[in-house]
Amino acid sequence: MVRTALAVLVIDENRIRAAIIEAGLREAGHERVTVIHDVTGIARRIAEIEPDVIVIDLENPNRDMLENMFQLSRAVKRPIAMFVDRSDQASIEAAVDAGVSAYVVDGMRQERVKPILDMAVSRFNAFSRMARELEEVRGELESRKVIDRAKGILMKSRGLSEEAAYTLLRKTAMNQNRKIGDIAQSLVTAAGLLGPAEDE
Amino acid sequence: MSAEHQITAGFMPLFDSAVLVAAGELGFAAREGIDLKLHRETSWANIRDRIAIGHFHLAHMLGPMPLACNLGLTPLASETIVPFSLGLGGNCVTVSNAAWAGMVAHGAAADLDPARAGAALRALIRERAAAGGDPLRFAVVHPHSGHNYELRYWLAACGIDPEREIEIVIVPPPFMADALAAGRIDGYCVGEPWNSAAVAAGTGHIVTVKAQIWRNSPEKVVGVRKAWADENPEALAALLRALHHSARWCQDPANHGELAALMAQAGFLGLPPAVQMPILTGRLQLGDGAERTIDDFFLPFDKAANFPWKSHALWFYTQMVRWGHVTHTPENFAIARDCYRPDLYRSALKPLGVALPGANSKVEGALRVATAVGATGAGLVLGPDGFFDGQIFDPDEIDAYIAGQESAEIQA
Numbered sequence: 001m002v003r004t005a006l007a008v009l010v011i012d013e014n015r016i017r018a019a020i021i022e023a024g025l026r027e028a029g030h031e032r033v034t035v036i037h038d039v040t041g042i043a044r045r046i047a048e049i050e051p052d053v054i055v056i057d058l059e060n061p062n063r064d065m066l067e068n069m070f071q072l073s074r075a076v077k078r079p080i081a082m083f084v085d086r087s088d089q090a091s092i093e094a095a096v097d098a099g100v101s102a103y104v105v106d107g108m109r110q111e112r113v114k115p116i117l118d119m120a121v122s123r124f125n126a127f128s129r130m131a132r133e134l135e136e137v138r139g140e141l142e143s144r145k146v147i148d149r150a151k152g153i154l155m156k157s158r159g160l161s162e163e164a165a166y167t168l169l170r171k172t173a174m175n176q177n178r179k180i181g182d183i184a185q186s187l188v189t190a191a192g193l194l195g196p197a198e199d200e
Numbered sequence: 201m202s203a204e205h206q207i208t209a210g211f212m213p214l215f216d217s218a219v220l221v222a223a224g225e226l227g228f229a230a231r232e233g234i235d236l237k238l239h240r241e242t243s244w245a246n247i248r249d250r251i252a253i254g255h256f257h258l259a260h261m262l263g264p265m266p267l268a269c270n271l272g273l274t275p276l277a278s279e280t281i282v283p284f285s286l287g288l289g290g291n292c293v294t295v296s297n298a299a300w301a302g303m304v305a306h307g308a309a310a311d312l313d314p315a316r317a318g319a320a321l322r323a324l325i326r327e328r329a330a331a332g333g334d335p336l337r338f339a340v341v342h343p344h345s346g347h348n349y350e351l352r353y354w355l356a357a358c359g360i361d362p363e364r365e366i367e368i369v370i371v372p373p374p375f376m377a378d379a380l381a382a383g384r385i386d387g388y389c390v391g392e393p394w395n396s397a398a399v400a401a402g403t404g405h406i407v408t409v410k411a412q413i414w415r416n417s418p419e420k421v422v423g424v425r426k427a428w429a430d431e432n433p434e435a436l437a438a439l440l441r442a443l444h445h446s447a448r449w450c451q452d453p454a455n456h457g458e459l460a461a462l463m464a465q466a467g468f469l470g471l472p473p474a475v476q477m478p479i480l481t482g483r484l485q486l487g488d489g490a491e492r493t494i495d496d497f498f499l500p501f502d503k504a505a506n507f508p509w510k511s512h513a514l515w516f517y518t519q520m521v522r523w524g525h526v527t528h529t530p531e532n533f534a535i536a537r538d539c540y541r542p543d544l545y546r547s548a549l550k551p552l553g554v555a556l557p558g559a560n561s562k563v564e565g566a567l568r569v570a571t572a573v574g575a576t577g578a579g580l581v582l583g584p585d586g587f588f589d590g591q592i593f594d595p596d597e598i599d600a601y602i603a604g605q606e607s608a609e610i611q612a
Contacts, residue, residue, distance in 0.1 A: 061372040063245040068370040
């Protein structure tokens with residue numbers, strides 16, 4: 001039987017990332033994409049879906065379970081091998097670096113699967129970049145909040161204006177070669193230890 | 201000060217990674233000029249893949265795993281050698297409260313006796329089968345693991361056919377206790393602290409331990425990417441010396457508190473120090489308040505625990521053959537025989553003047569009591585190493601051993 005559309009199964013506990021990968025696959029013209037977030041009962045699902053390619057994130061601790069299922073091939077009727085071509089070191093490295101692993105039905109032609117894997121790799125990379133940026137923004141917001149509290153402490157305890165309080169924090173940070181957020185955090189911690197909370 | 205050797209190692213969050221972790225974190229590696237970078241992994245498949253593509257030079261591995269890699273049983277594997285063992289023992293078999301109640305009804309007791317527990321389990325299995333119930337489902341951590349092979353060995357020796365009378369599935373170690381509590385599995389074989397975890401949660405009973413199925417039996421090893429080892433013999437030798445010092449430190453009861461605190465850190469096990477103590481002391485809670493202390497429950501150093509015995513690798517190989525994971529051929533035998541590398545262990549440790557066994561292979565199961573053996577350097581004590589069913593594995597008679605297991609009917 002010649003199949004034109006490949007059945008792709010994406011296993012990812014991270015729903016946002018899974019959605020991003022799914023969207024990418026659909027954009028690339030793959031209609032038969034299934035996404036699973038939870039591996040409970042996965043043997044039955046795989047038997048139903050009969051995927052040609054499985055994309056799974058490397059951080060999923062169930063990879064050993066999944067591979068064993070492939071080896072037993074009771075749930076999965078056809079032999080499945082990891083990656084398209086074991087000799088394609090660059091492709092494998094890119095996938096592992098991005099945090100993705102792929103299992104492919106043995107005997108499937110490389111040119112059919114490689115675009116799927118490449119797409120998954122680029123989407124994983126895009127997601128981790130996004131997650132990193134989000135983390136940075138969150139960190140910035142957090143540190144701005146701490147700086148505001150530290151300013152408040154200085155204004156109250158030393159009778160400074162807001163601007164003077166900020167200048168003092170900045171000068172201290174520069175003198176100690178530390179980040180202003182760190183200095184503010186130390187001050188907030190110290191104030192918490194020394195007396196009643198400043199926002200009481 | 202920049203280190204002479206940069207070494208990257210993967211490990212799984214299990215207590216028996218302790219020798220590797222302590223080597224990196226407590227200065228044993230640094231003292232040998234090694235900058236040892238440790239990476240925690242989430243699956244054995246990741247460990248294998250990252251070794252294969254060169255992310256890791258070496259890793260904490262299941263004893264049979266390097267064999268599976270070299271025998272071509274796993275996707276994406278590079279040639280892997282074993283110059284160091286991370287310890288002996290450490291696993292238990294734990295069952296659900298319901299299975300335990302069923303076993304007790306058939307004569308099981310909280311004494312960890314593998315023969316008694318196995319007989320009770322067999323009676324329970326037959327009773328369920330007669331009533332038309334589903335087979336019990338047991339979990340192990342990986343198909344090519346000491347857990348899978350010792351569980352099967354124990355069951356078969358107790359007259360239970362692990363292929364037909366129970367189901368064996370794979371579950372990651374940290375999920376075992378939860379899967380048991382949720383009723384997805386009826387029992388499991390795993391390293392600590394994942395047995396004590398189920399007991400502490402009140403959802404499981406420890407029924408027997410690896411140390412009683414096969415005393416002083418092999419467990420985790422250091423698997424090294426062979427291509428790297430061939431090109432970096434000095435770095436490898438330095439690492440083996442660091443691991444030797446680390447293992448000796450880990451064995452010393454005076455350091456157990458510090459070791460437990462180290463392993464409790466979020467980057468390693470991330471579980472409270474108290475949870476690490478059973479494996480260090482061998483004093484286990486079995487469930488319902490029963491407590492028992494097991495001799496040689498887990499040895500990170502004593503009794504030549506770090507020596508990569510070829511007979512250990514070959515025993516794993518016989519079990520791979522027994523359960524149909526590989527065919528016994530002269531080529532496969534040679535691959536299994538050459539995987540563990542006592543020669544590398546010897547040449548690295550000889551300059552330290554430590555006790556080294558006189559041979560690379562031994563008859564497993566022959567030592568009924570702890571025995572001082574011929575060794576270069578200081579005196580060396582081995583064993584006892586008996587299998588609970590009294591069998592003996594002589595690596596020089598491997599064909600007979602394999603044939604004996606094939607022909608042995610699993611009898612009620």
